[in-house]
Amino acid sequence: DAKTTQPNSMESNEEEPVHLPCNHSTISGTDYIHWYRQLPSQGPEYVIHGLTSNVNNRMASLAIAEDRKSSTLILHRATLRDAAVYYCILFNTGANSKLTFGKGITLSVRP
Amino acid sequence: DAGVTQSPTHLIKTRGQHVTLRCSPISGHKSVSWYQQVLGQGPQFIFQYYEKEERGRGNFPDRFSARQFPNYSSELNVNALLLGDSALYLCASSLGLYEAFFGQGTRLTVV
Numbered sequence: 001d002a003k004t005t006q007p008n009s010m011e012s013n014e015e016e017p018v019h020l021p022c023n024h025s026t027i028s029g030t031d032y033i034h035w036y037r038q039l040p041s042q043g044p045e046y047v048i049h050g051l052t053s054n055v056n057n058r059m060a061s062l063a064i065a066e067d068r069k070s071s072t073l074i075l076h077r078a079t080l081r082d083a084a085v086y087y088c089i090l091f092n093t094g095a096n097s098k099l100t101f102g103k104g105i106t107l108s109v110r111p
Numbered sequence: 112d113a114g115v116t117q118s119p120t121h122l123i124k125t126r127g128q129h130v131t132l133r134c135s136p137i138s139g140h141k142s143v144s145w146y147q148q149v150l151g152q153g154p155q156f157i158f159q160y161y162e163k164e165e166r167g168r169g170n171f172p173d174r175f176s177a178r179q180f181p182n183y184s185s186e187l188n189v190n191a192l193l194l195g196d197s198a199l200y201l202c203a204s205s206l207g208l209y210e211a212f213f214g215q216g217t218r219l220t221v222v
Binding site for chain 1: 153210212
């Protein structure tokens with residue numbers, strides 16, 4: 001499985017933008033970049049995914065480097081409810097469509 | 112619309128016992144996956160079922176088994192429980208190949 005590398009933790013202030021980085025230098029051409037987040041005492045929640053182009057949805061934006069070896073999840077205005085563990089995952093729509101989670105990055109949001 | 116529901120929410124078992132965990136996917140979702148999450152780690156893939164057939168299996172011993180029923184609900188069975196099986200067991204359902212929806216999980220404690 002292609003691996004991702006994320007910092008262990010990051011802190012942010014409420015209502016400020018947050019940029020969560022992810023390195024995936026061994027990404028293959030058919031790997032999608034997925035982000036999930038897990039709030040305390042809950043199951044993971046889908047945030048966003050992309051292949052090559054930058055993506056936006058109501059929750060976040062995903063910026064993908066031109067060589068696809070890194071990506072950044074952008075929360076435009078962090079709220080206290082955004083405090084969670086964020087997982088960057090490479091997903092291949094092959095025969096075994098599993099999500100391979102790492103340890104993720106723990107985001108803390110200060111009021 | 113109901114999300115993924117798992118039962119029970121909490122469970123305490125003794126070493127050597129057997130346990131059955133249940134999952135009801137979102138209506139219309141034909142794919143169900145199971146994950147194990149131990150404290151401080153990301154979820155680890157156990158099984159994926161699609162249209163009642165096993166499509167993927169993670170690196171777990173044969174004590175772990177699962178099945179999917181005609182209504183697409185699923186059961187995860189674990190035999191001969193060990194202390195190390197204590198974890199949060201998560202079920203996820205999906206319609207296509209991309210966004211997975213997770214339940215709140217079953218917290219299993221083996222004593």
